[in-house]
Amino acid sequence: MNERQLQILRELGELGSVTATAEALLMTPSAVSQQLRLLQRAIPVPLTERDGRRLVLTEAGQALAAAAIEVETALSRARQTIDDFAGLPDARVSMAAFHSAAAAFFPLLLTAGGAGRPRLSFADEDVAQDRFPRLTREYDLVLAHRLEQAPPWPTTVTAVTLMREPLDVALPAGHPLAAKRRLTPRDVAGEPWITVHDGFPVMAVIDALSAAANRRLELVHRINEFTVAADVVAAGGGLALMPRWTTRPHPALVLRPLSGVHARRHVDVLHRPERAARRAVRTVLSELRRAALAIQGRGPAVEGG
Amino acid sequence: MNERQLQILRELGELGSVTATAEALLMTPSAVSQQLRLLQRAIPVPLTERDGRRLVLTEAGQALAAAAIEVETALSRARQTIDDFAGLPDARVSMAAFHSAAAAFFPLLLTAGGAGRPRLSFADEDVAQDRFPRLTREYDLVLAHRLEQAPPWPTTVTAVTLMREPLDVALPAGHPLAAKRRLTPRDVAGEPWITVHDGFPVMAVIDALSAAANRRLELVHRINEFTVAADVVAAGGGLALMPRWTTRPHPALVLRPLSGVHARRHVDVLHRPERAARRAVRTVLSELRRAALAIQGRGPAVEGG
DNA sequence: ATCGACCCTGAAGCATCCCTACACTGTCGC
DNA sequence: GCGACAGTGTAGGGATGCTTCAGGGTCGAT
Structure with a gap:
């Protein structure tokens, strides 16, 4: 052996x-x-x-x-x-993230100052939920997301939850439903919807929405990329679920919290256990935690969930 | 690497x-x-x-x-x-001990019942203090002793103290000093002494005794084995230091605590850190701790120290 | 100072290990 | 039932890890 x-x-x-x-x-x-x-x-x-x-x-x-x-x-x-x-300062930490987390976290990590900090190599990787763990083979750290009620990550990877982020309904500012402070499944079940592709984490909320309203939702568009979806929502293409903090607010959209369904995703950082033996990796891990707090603090003031 | x-x-x-x-x-x-x-x-x-x-x-x-x-x-x-x-019950644990600990601990470990217990291989090894750590290469567990004020064991071995055992003065029951409840360095400095060989743990107490009495002790005999020394003391060969608990009381001797010098030895169990990964070794370790308590409890009722 | 004993290191040679290439068997899906 | 796929065995070659033997540095005793 x-x-x-x-x-x-x-x-x-x-x-x-x-x-x-x-x-x-x-x-x-x-x-x-x-x-x-x-x-x-x-x-x-x-x-x-x-x-x-x-x-x-x-x-x-x-x-x-x-x-x-x-x-x-x-x-x-x-x-x-x-x-x-050896005192090698050239420690490199590679890191992957799904799109919205990449947009929110990567800039914050870059501006985090300090001499002798590990150098970061970023990559965006938007994969289906069950593909996240194996990305840890290629990257030191992987930002992944899963719905709160989804099965936990396999025990072969170490997972730390960075934030529990509500998913709100995005709708055009002029939409009649925008007048309400929070929306119920019955409010939105009749609208056309823009969702992610099958197998991607947010999808289960759509199913729950459908079940809560006891009605089949009309899924018009399948768009994984939230910024693209936002533009389509703004153009009147339908409603969409959007993470509250990690996407930059679209000027023509408003976000409204959902009630009655569990609409919250975990943003987790995954890594193989042995990677945390490297000091540089641990440093970036703690920077990630700090960045997560900053992101939640600065988010557009929509409360609820 | x-x-x-x-x-x-x-x-x-x-x-x-x-x-x-x-x-x-x-x-x-x-x-x-x-x-x-x-x-x-x-x-x-x-x-x-x-x-x-x-x-x-x-x-x-x-x-x-x-x-x-x-x-x-x-x-x-x-x-x-x-x-x-595999559920292998034939786990063997090898164990070495210096003489007095061997006599005190080995029988207790043998009678510790229970099915599927690890099988023990005993060996007696009376070596100079600095030789104990390297015995851990040959034996899973090594019972070693050192004086309380002696330098600690090297960090390459794991050490657990089983007992802190007082060293008393052994003297014939009819000796004039036997009338006192406790003895001072000045009481005993004029007597002939039986000590261990140079380099063996108890020796330092003799030196301290000499210093406290400000007088050179007469070291007549050099006997490592306490049972042999006990017989010589009984025969009037001189005084000797004897551990209070781990040697069987000699019928013709009495033990008297020393005051004024730090006369206490640690009985420690040493092992290489990785050996404790074996369940059988951990089992014997905990049995050793229990045995140590039993030995202290049953000892001849000499108080002090 | 010199000699011998001791300790570490290097070169050569040999056995073993670990991998690839390739052929084969068993299993699944169309 | 056929092709594609997954795993396993064999043969062979390169790398690895060891021993043997020889050599050079260091220490202590004479």
């Missing part, structure tokens, strides 16, 4: 297939298979089992994969130890 | 020479040297430096060696994880 084999087992647990593991670790499936066999030879309980043509971890395999995370974390800490002595 | 190289670095830090490291790891000094060179190649700060003809760790090397302990601990935990699944 060596570190390499444990790493392979861990990836297999997270990715669920030998081929994907091989791809992630830049090796051939055959090599993965062989290392798994060697690992198994040293261990008296089965670590893997076939599931159709796939290979998955047994319960024991999952337990060992969890232990493998500790091993990698310890090794990362060792590397950080020597970086501390 | 792999696990093996970190292990070698750690041993070098603890043993202080390439040759000793090679011996401990069952390899040749040349192999150790080569692995250290490979490790160094990956790291931008010097990890080792020459000290005469010896090779020792730099500060950075010591820090990395400490991190190496975490790596080994994580690997040990991984092994324990699979043992948990």
Whole structure:
């Protein structure tokens, strides 16, 4: 049982297939298979089992994969130890975020001053909810969002909630419903709607809205990008759900809180546990928390939720 | 930087020479040297430096060696994880103790019942104080003793104090001084003494006694083994310091507490940090703590200290 | 100062390990 | 039932890690 084999087992647990593991670790499936066999030879309980043509971890395999995370974390800490002595200031932290969080957080992180700060590499990644965790393989930190009632992130990643952000109804300033301070599902169920694509986090609220009003909603447009959606709402294309804080207010729109349905999303930062062994990563994590507070404080004063 | 190289670095830090490291790891000094060179190649700060003809760790090397302990601990935990699944009840725990602790603790540990308990392998090892830590390489647990005022154990081993045991003056029941409830340095400084060999923990109390009485003590016999010393005391060979709880009371002797000097030893259990990852080792550790309480409770009723 | 003992390091050689390439078997979906 | 896909075995090659042996630096005793 060596570190390499444990790493392979861990990836297999997270990715669920030998081929994907091989791809992630830049090796051939055959090599993965062989290392798994060697690992198994040293261990008296089965670590893997076939599931159709796939290979998955047994319960024991999952337990060992969890232990493998500790091993990698310890090794990362060792590397950080020597970086501390080398005093390398060129630490780079890579970070991905979905669009609205990227727009809200990235500028704040850039202006956060201080000498010797880690240098940041940003990337925007708008993916379906279940794809966020595996982005942590490519980026040190991943800003992800999920609805409050959605299933939690897998335990293979560490997740910290940065904010619990209400989702409001965006409508043109001149719209009749704009006169009300808050909107009920029955208020809005008859309107045409602009929603995200299927599988994206906000979608479940639309379903809940439909259920609360006991009526099928008319989904006219499917637009993931909130700024695009905002422009379409302003042009009279329909109503849309918009995060209260992380999108810049559109001059021609107003936001109204929803009552009667749970319309709130978590903005979380995800990372593989061992990444937090790096001091630079921890620094950025705490800057993120500070930025989240700033974003909530400055938001347009719409209360409720 | 792999696990093996970190292990070698750690041993070098603890043993202080390439040759000793090679011996401990069952390899040749040349192999150790080569692995250290490979490790160094990956790291931008010097990890080792020459000290005469010896090779020792730099500060950075010591820090990395400490991190190496975490790596080994994580690997040990991984092994324990699979043992948990395998449900192996045949866990063996090896344990060494200096003589008096061995006599006091080993029987209690044997009678500690319970099904599926770890099986114990005992060994007695009476070594000079500075040799105790390296016994942890050979045994899972090492019972060691040191005087309260002595330097603490090195940080490379984990130490838990089981008891702080007073050292009393043993004297024949018919001795004139036996009439006193407690003895001062001046009371005993004129008597002939039986002491342990140089370098053994109790010796420092003799020195303190000498200093407190401002007088050179007459050291007649050098006997490490307390039961032997007890018999010699009974035969009128002189006075001796005896631990209050861990030696069986001799029928012809009485113990009298000393005042005026700090005469108390710690009975500690030492182990390499990663050994505690094993459940069986933790079980025995807690049994040791319970045994220590029992030993103190049952001791002959001599109060003071 | 010199010699021998000791300690570390380097070169050569060998066994082992780990990977790729390729062929094969089993499984799923159309 | 066929093609696509997933995993596994074998052969072979390069890298790795060790031992052996030789050499150079350091310490202590004579």
